[in-house]
Amino acid sequence: MGKIPVRRLFAPLLIALAATMAVVVPVTPVMAAPGDPIAAAAQVEPTVVRIDTEIDYQRAFGNGAGIVLDPNGQVLTNFHVVSGADRITASVGGRSYPAELVGYNRKRDIAVLQLIGAAGLPAAPIGDSTQMVEGEPVVALGNANGTNGPLTREVGTVTGFGRAVSAEDALTGSKDELTGLFEFAAPVVAGDSGGPVVNSAGQVVGVTTAASVNYRFGPGGEGYAIPINDAMSIANQIRSRAPSADVHIGPPVLLGVGVRTAQRGPGVQIADVLRGGPAERAGLLPGDRLLVLDGTALDSATTLTYVLDRHYPGDVLDLVWLDGNGQERTGKATLTPTTF
Known part of the structure; x- marks a missing residue:
């Protein structure tokens, strides 16, 4: 089975994450419903969180994105966005909050943050990723431009399901395989990790987690996302503070x-x-x-x-x-x- 280089979408200084992707059997194409993906994604933008991290040991800084789950400031993101961080700052609605890690599942690259002092935040509309079809238009929203820049809007289409990505974290040396991802043709870049993938109905259907390395050389390429149904199942376990063999509560x-x-x-x-x-x-x-x-x-x-x-x-x-x-x-x- 062929291997294609991919990278995770955390944008740190002095940190590099490299990965390879194994392609699984493609899904038979289905015609997707028409819609205006940019207009739909604009409805979700107020719920996108810009995440900045500091790692003292490596003297490193990083940025990524997250998704507001409830008005009191619980946020869904990738674990690799905040892994190893000594300090996490999250910005949403023009206001900045210190954030703490509620818990995470390292194997599935999911984490939940709590924004300290947050209240009245708009929660993201969560869709049903089992209803997605190949060819469906989507938009990946992210923080590649940094906290002081506009959100990135990467437009593309769903190209496959059941993908697997094997990633190596240069910070810890650990290797993890993510399975059950969907693939989409959109030029996601570093800093988009943890951000929502939005369908034409203005619903979050995935969490961006990886991209092919050829994106750094020009437009086009493939992104990979965790289906939102899978992400929310793990996030809800974390939010209930229920540890297990795969879910760790706290930092x-x-x-x-x-x-x-x-x-x-x-x-x-x-x-x-x-x-x-x-x-x-x-x-x-x-x-x-x-x-x-x-x-x-x-x-x-x-x-x-x-x-x-x-x-x-x-x-x-x-x-x-x-x-x-x-x-x-x-x-x-x-x-x-x-x-x-």
């Missing part, structure tokens, strides 16, 4: 390491250690190889992040690692929250 915990998959042998290679963080206090140093975390043998950065997602601040995890001299060592790390 991620901090171990305080930058890792990459070991070139040879088991474990993950420690590239960086956050000064004063749990890993440093446990005795880990750059160049060490972390073998076991909380009883789980580590074979990739992805496994490490999934282990951490099962835990909460204050949890104490057992560590097994090889130091720079190849000696096996053990220790304990008390996890702390990331700050928002």
